[in-house]
Amino acid sequence: MDATIAQPSTALLTDRYELTMLQAALRSGAAHRRSVFEVFTRRLPDGRRYGVLAGTGRVLDAVENFRFTTPQLDWLADQRVVDDATLRFLADYRFTGDLRGYPEGEVYFPGSPVLTVEGSFAEAVILETVILSILNFDSAIAAAASRMTAAAGDRPVIEMGARRAHERAAVSAARAAYVAGFGATSDLEAGFTYSIPTTGTAAHAFTLLHDTERDAFTAQVDSMGRGTTLLVDTYDLAEAVRTAVEVAGPELGAVRIDSGDLTLLAHRVRRQLDELGARDTRIIVTSDLDEYAIAALAAAPVDGYGVGTQLVTGSGHPTCAMVYKLVARATSPEGPLEPVAKRSAGGKSSVGGRKWAARRPDADGVAEAEVVGTGPVPAELEPHLLQVPLIHKGEVVGREPLAAARERHLAARAALPLSATQLSRGEPVITTELYHLAPEPRA
């Protein structure tokens, strides 16, 4: 366990009301009631056909590192956030319950119970914010990334959005994009932390720094070799391409175009490179690409896409609407779990009871429904259950290499109906069926 202590504590990535609810529940005695919280979303972002769960591995780290340090406890005491009894509880806090959930990279739909947290109310309620923060952000990025890699087909997509995201969020964005099929990232911290391949080209500043574009290209090729990628749109594009091939020879690895009409320019540059004998020199395009721009370039002679802003902002949907809801709790230590649910008007009511979920395939193996239910699981759905154990009695049991999540995502997406990867706005590509739900919770 020593390794986890060295990580930054996640314990204050928490909304104040979680600790004050804890205090009140410790006083009322209800804090020790066995409780089940579920993470789910009521809807996908408008027009999206599937969601992509990402961040599960980070949730496991965050729960392990959810320990209150002495300076944190002193601050809580000094600010009178909670009373002494609660501080004593927090000082010893360690999650001892269970997490089950969809494995990372899996797709999801409205109502999918992507994560189930079971433990005492006290230990589960205070994890709400950090769990939602991670899953809402990472899944938003992965959903956008998945549409982009689907649009790109076999061409590689590179994540280069760090500068348009919070500096730490950028690292998680690179991770989520990798889960959803991106091939590399420009972000070194993401390479260092998660072993994601890193890559890069050069900025306009490098050309501007030197006395001439030829000087700049020569410096880059001398340093990085002929396989490097030269940025060719600082001054005149055609002149730059000519200079690039003169400097590097036909072995030049790639050129990057970062502005202008990319379809037109890609054709023009391809023709010029071929005429110069640089038939193997690739063309990389960047410049505020999103999944639609990538799709529009499908017929252009482009060899790779660099995506920035639109990736790290979720291509119009920078967060998911995942919530963390109490769905069942026992009223006595050994008593049964009873379903509970909010019932007021306003579209925010939810379904009580702990859920299972299965993705039912049709005769051809293509997903036809997300089945979410309470109670016993029908035998025919057993092989298609989606949740897996992640933490058992406080011990992480669901850690896996990032590559596993990446492979899972590509397989899960491929098992959806073909219309899943249509970019046009539409309904979720399969419907969520509610099965065998428990009776209405008591008033």
Place this chain on the structure above:
Amino acid sequence: MDATIAQPSTALLTDRYELTMLQAALRSGAAHRRSVFEVFTRRLPDGRRYGVLAGTGRVLDAVENFRFTTPQLDWLADQRVVDDATLRFLADYRFTGDLRGYPEGEVYFPGSPVLTVEGSFAEAVILETVILSILNFDSAIAAAASRMTAAAGDRPVIEMGARRAHERAAVSAARAAYVAGFGATSDLEAGFTYSIPTTGTAAHAFTLLHDTERDAFTAQVDSMGRGTTLLVDTYDLAEAVRTAVEVAGPELGAVRIDSGDLTLLAHRVRRQLDELGARDTRIIVTSDLDEYAIAALAAAPVDGYGVGTQLVTGSGHPTCAMVYKLVARATSPEGPLEPVAKRSAGGKSSVGGRKWAARRPDADGVAEAEVVGTGPVPAELEPHLLQVPLIHKGEVVGREPLAAARERHLAARAALPLSATQLSRGEPVITTELYHLAPEPRA
């Protein structure tokens, strides 16, 4: 300097191309050319009338903590990101140049040079990503927050969006919202790190945990006192309000409504509270509020707003379009700075030369133009210059309490024409005038 070493290193929050450009420039000899980079944006988000600069204080921390640790250097070597000469440079890296910029909380417009970084190319080029990450994110949040606090007028606005943002970005979002006039945050880490006031109410889970709503309210009041805020929309709203006043008495601090037609419900709850004698009990509303919803509630009996998703996602604009561009460099150690600029087609060309900026007031003291120029500053604009020293020869000179940025923002916004805080879409509320610009840079 010991304190800064203990902070997490920011050195790998960097795009790979910055280190490879550094390597190539070290080899070509150009790395030591004196260089000036500017951070600016070509446009505001569509329809927005002013931008709000936030994150400056975090930039100063990030530059101080931009030191490569041994594990980071080992990883760079192992991955062959850069060569040995570059690794030696990085091992000793410490920024020794100058930062000048708009002070935090100041407003800005297209072309405003919000930050100027001067030093050798080598030391300045590698700060690009971390500086842009911070300013683009924090300023996006502050811009949305400023519209919300303007719409709320004298009523307090509380930041509670942590669960809808990356867990670390959420802390910075709370900070940026505070700069733009928010009164408090739910995020404990933001309180711990930045001394921002924290606050909170309770979740539906707390009511559902208990056997009855009355039990839950009693537990909360017993624990938190009568001044607490009770969440009244778990079951039946009118019944909950009645129970709340029965439990807490007319001294009940506040009730929170989190769903439904907030205008209608606020009126109904206000009437009920008054009839029950709870005339001083406040009404707090939450539920996916943005600046438009806040404005629409202006005539409703609401005492405070809690804002989540729309704040942390920048209310439709989750990032700014700030860029970090080389605008001048010397070609010899003691030579003059020469302006440089990208000139290709595609809308991404820029203006060379180091800029100053001033906000010219009209006779009534209301801002009438953002004047951006190169060369000598006209005497009449001297008193209105916007940039201040932030780092001088590597030493931070511009650190200030967060409250100073907060006061500055409110003053700067108040000095804009009244139409600045109109919520309707429009052009920037003042135009940016280019003054006395240097001649076109050489080809």
